[in-house]
Amino acid sequence: MTENFIEQLKAGDSRAYSQLIDDYQSMILNICYKFLRNSDDAKDAAQEVFVQAFRSIKSFRYDAELSTWLYRIAVNRSIDALRIRKRNEKWFSFKDTFEKITVKIADYSGDSLPEKSIELKEREKYLQDALEKLPANQQKALMLSKCEGFSNIEIAEILQVSVSSVESLIHRAKSSMAKTLGKKFRQRI
Numbered sequence: 001m002t003e004n005f006i007e008q009l010k011a012g013d014s015r016a017y018s019q020l021i022d023d024y025q026s027m028i029l030n031i032c033y034k035f036l037r038n039s040d041d042a043k044d045a046a047q048e049v050f051v052q053a054f055r056s057i058k059s060f061r062y063d064a065e066l067s068t069w070l071y072r073i074a075v076n077r078s079i080d081a082l083r084i085r086k087r088n089e090k091w092f093s094f095k096d097t098f099e100k101i102t103v104k105i106a107d108y109s110g111d112s113l114p115e116k117s118i119e120l121k122e123r124e125k126y127l128q129d130a131l132e133k134l135p136a137n138q139q140k141a142l143m144l145s146k147c148e149g150f151s152n153i154e155i156a157e158i159l160q161v162s163v164s165s166v167e168s169l170i171h172r173a174k175s176s177m178a179k180t181l182g183k184k185f186r187q188r189i
Contacts, residue, residue, distance in 0.1 A: 009057045010060070031074045152166045
């Protein structure tokens with residue numbers, strides 16, 4: 001985006017704001033979904049990202065790309081939404097858990113449950129649980145690296161840390177997840 005476009009945003013130009021949404025809505029929705037893993041929550045978070053961007057565009061300092069700035073807002077908003085969700089979730093219901101790890105038998109021919117599909121869903125759940133146990137900065141760095149494909153330099157810009165910090169965060173996240181997942185799978189054997 002050009003400096004002129006950003007100045008239009010800073011001036012409160014509604015057409016520029018609409019253009020910002022058109023240009024970045026898909027990107028922001030995707031990043032929110034990757035953290036929240038629920039389309040309704042991701043839509044709400046994405047909407048809040050644009051509201052926050054509109055409210056704080058005047059503080060934009062041109063030290064990063066506009067897209068990087070928006071990504072930073074989206075990541076932080078998603079992490080905040082996860083924290084709120086965890087605070088509000090006191091109990092997991094058996095029904096919800098059962099629905100997440102099973103598949104509809106009607107979708108398959110034969111009398112037996114598709115064991116491989118259930119096993120894959122269980123592994124995905126373990127992976128998601130391990131990811132959610134990571135400290136926020138480790139989780140952000142790992143998600144941006146592995147899910148979004150950002151380079152360490154880009155992640156450093158988004159998280160506003162040094163490249164060596166990003167490398168350390170990713171390394172610690174991988175180590176922590178390996179320990180968590182290793183324990184989980186050893187318990188099942």
